[in-house]
Amino acid sequence: MTATIIDGKAFAASVREKVAEHVTRLQEEHGITPGLAVVLVGEDPASQVYVRNKGKQTLEAGMNSYEHKLPVETSEADLLALVEKLNADPAVHGILVQLPLPDHIDEEKVINSITPAKDVDGFHILNVGLLGTGQKSMVPCTPLGCLMMLRDQLGSLSGLNAVVVGRSNIVGKPMAQLLLRDSCTVTIAHSRTKDLADVCRGADILVAAVGRPRMIPGDWVKPGATVIDVGINRIDAPEKGEGKTRLVGDVDFDSAKEVAGAITPVPGGVGPMTIACLLANTVTACCRANNLPEPEGLTA
Numbered sequence: 001m002t003a004t005i006i007d008g009k010a011f012a013a014s015v016r017e018k019v020a021e022h023v024t025r026l027q028e029e030h031g032i033t034p035g036l037a038v039v040l041v042g043e044d045p046a047s048q049v050y051v052r053n054k055g056k057q058t059l060e061a062g063m064n065s066y067e068h069k070l071p072v073e074t075s076e077a078d079l080l081a082l083v084e085k086l087n088a089d090p091a092v093h094g095i096l097v098q099l100p101l102p103d104h105i106d107e108e109k110v111i112n113s114i115t116p117a118k119d120v121d122g123f124h125i126l127n128v129g130l131l132g133t134g135q136k137s138m139v140p141c142t143p144l145g146c147l148m149m150l151r152d153q154l155g156s157l158s159g160l161n162a163v164v165v166g167r168s169n170i171v172g173k174p175m176a177q178l179l180l181r182d183s184c185t186v187t188i189a190h191s192r193t194k195d196l197a198d199v200c201r202g203a204d205i206l207v208a209a210v211g212r213p214r215m216i217p218g219d220w221v222k223p224g225a226t227v228i229d230v231g232i233n234r235i236d237a238p239e240k241g242e243g244k245t246r247l248v249g250d251v252d253f254d255s256a257k258e259v260a261g262a263i264t265p266v267p268g269g270v271g272p273m274t275i276a277c278l279l280a281n282t283v284t285a286c287c288r289a290n291n292l293p294e295p296e297g298l299t300a
C-alpha cells in the first residue's frame, strides 16, 4: 500500500484564504485591520527566510506586517523595551519573537514579557497553562497546523494511540496536549525513551519533532498509521550539484510512505501550515481584542 500524501501546501493555502475572508470582513464591517509584528534578532539565514515568508503571506492575507530586524548584539533590555512598545501598540494584535535568540538573551524572560493576548506563538506561560487545563488560549502554530491536518485526514481522533517523538516546549509538549484534548491515548517519547522503535510501532498517529534527518524508518511505522513529520533538516544534496542542499524531515519518507496510511512530506507539509496558523492566530487575537466573535474553523 502507498500512503496518501497530505498536501500541507494546498491545505495551508485554503487556511490562508479563510484568513483573508475574515480580514476583509473585519475591515468592511468594523474598520479594523489585524496587524502582526515579527521580531528577528541576528542574521540566521534560515530564520530570515521564515521571517520573509511570514511577512509576505501576512500582507497577501490583507493584514499589516511590522518587521523588526535587530542586530545580533542587541541587549536583552533593548529587546524587552521593543516588546513593551509592541504590547502597547493598538495596531499590533500579534507579536512573534523568532527563536532561538542569541545566548546572551534570556528566552523565557522575553517570551513571558509578551502580553498573553498578543502571544500568537502560544509560548507564554499563561497560554501554556490555559492549554494544559483545557481553557481558551493561544495555541502554538506548529501543533495547531498538525492537528488541523489530522482532523481533516481522520475525522475523530478519539481513542487513537498517538505517539509524539520530541518533548520541546514549542512542538512536542503542546502537540501532546492537543492530542490529549481530542481524546487520544498519548505517549511522549524523547532521547531517553527505551525501545523507541516498538513505541512508534504502536502509534495510530505518529508525530515526529526531533530534528534528526530521516531517523524514523518505515519499519517503525504501524501499517495504515497517519504520520506527521515536523522535522526540517537541511542536508547536503550533491546530486543537485556541488555545495547544494535540500530539506528532509525526521521520517524516512520513501520507506514510511510504503507502510503509512497517510503522511506529510517535507517540504510542503507542516511548514506551510505553521505560517498559515500564525496568520489565523493573529486574526483570532484581533477578534478577541475587539470583543468580536472568533473566526470559525481557524481555532483548535
Ligand SMILES: NC(=O)C1=CN([C@@H]2O[C@H](COP(=O)(O)OP(=O)(O)OC[C@H]3O[C@@H](n4cnc5c(N)ncnc54)[C@H](OP(=O)(O)O)[C@@H]3O)[C@@H](O)[C@H]2O)C=CC1
Residues within 6 Å of the ligand: 142, 165, 166, 167, 168, 169, 170, 171, 172, 189, 190, 191, 192, 193, 196, 209, 210, 211, 212, 230, 231, 232, 233, 270, 271, 274
Ligand atoms: N515545520 C515547522 O513549522 C517547524 C519545524 N521544526 C523542526 O522540528 C524539529 C524539532 O524541533 P524542536 O521541537 O524545536 O527541537 P528541540 O531540539 O527543542 O527538541 C528535540 C526533541 O527531540 C528529542 N530527541 C533528540 N534526539 C532523539 C532521539 N535520538 N530519539 C528520540 N528523541 C530524540 C529530544 O529529546 P530530549 O528532550 O531528551 O533531549 C527533544 O525532546 C526540528 O527539525 C525543527 O527544525 C520546529 C518548529 C516548527
Ligand SMILES: Nc1nc(=O)c2c([nH]1)NC[C@@H]1CN(c3ccc(C(=O)N[C@@H](CCC(=O)O)C(=O)O)cc3)C=[N+]21
Residues within 6 Å of the ligand: 049, 050, 053, 096, 097, 098, 099, 100, 121, 141, 142, 232, 247, 266, 267, 268, 269, 270, 271, 272, 274, 275
Ligand atoms: N517564535 C518562533 N515561532 C516559530 O513558529 C518558529 C520559530 N520561532 N523559529 C523557527 C521555527 C521553524 N519554523 C518554520 C516555519 C515554517 C517553515 C516552512 O514554511 N517550511 C517550508 C520550507 C521552507 C524552505 O524551503 O526553506 C516547508 O516545510 O515546506 C519551516 C519552519 C517556525 N519556527
